[in-house]
Amino acid sequence: MKVQSSVLVHLGYGKYVRSDRVTAVVPIEEERGPGRRTWVHVEGQTNPLVASRAEDSIVRDLVQEPHEVTQSRQQQEILQDLLIDLANINATVRRINRDEGGLDLDRLERRIRQILEA
Known part of the structure; x- marks a missing residue:
């Protein structure tokens, strides 16, 4: 304790x-x-x-750890998991997602890195 x-x-x-x-x-x-x-x-x-x-x-x-601290830690862990998964997406799939679906995975990956480094 x-x-x-x-x-x-x-x-x-x-x-x-x-x-x-x-x-x-x-x-x-x-x-x-x-x-x-x-x-x-x-x-x-x-x-x-x-x-x-x-x-x-x-x-x-x-x-007991305050709820806000626990929640923040969980959110950071989710972002780290997402960052690992994003790293496994190849350039072709990234381009298709950006051009056809409007989802820029490169921008999302950069934003997650900025948040985790802050």
């Missing part, structure tokens, strides 16, 4: 904390109830925060 750095983790009721500042997540055992599920200890603070979310939910958010 790796804590994602500089990601805000929702504690409930409008409370958020940076994931890399959390030092401990402890379930509240006494006086636990709605709005009081978990103690969240944060670096630099003497008293823990009271979270309304359960400790396992908070921990999952601490170590």
Whole structure:
């Protein structure tokens, strides 16, 4: 498990904390109830925060990669796969696609390379 750095983790009721500042997540055992599920200890603070979310939910958010990062990685992998497939298309097929179908595979290949290199 790796804590994602500089990601805000929702504690409930409008409370958020940076994931890399959390030092401990402890379930509240006494006086636990709605709005009081978990103690969240944060670096630099003497008293823990009271979270309304359960400790396992908070921990999952601490170590889970944000959806946007996962989606971006998947999109880059798809573009890399497409680039490999485009490299296997011969010049004649490229010309036919460009002239007859309006699909310029050379331009598409250049654009994908630009995106992946950025």
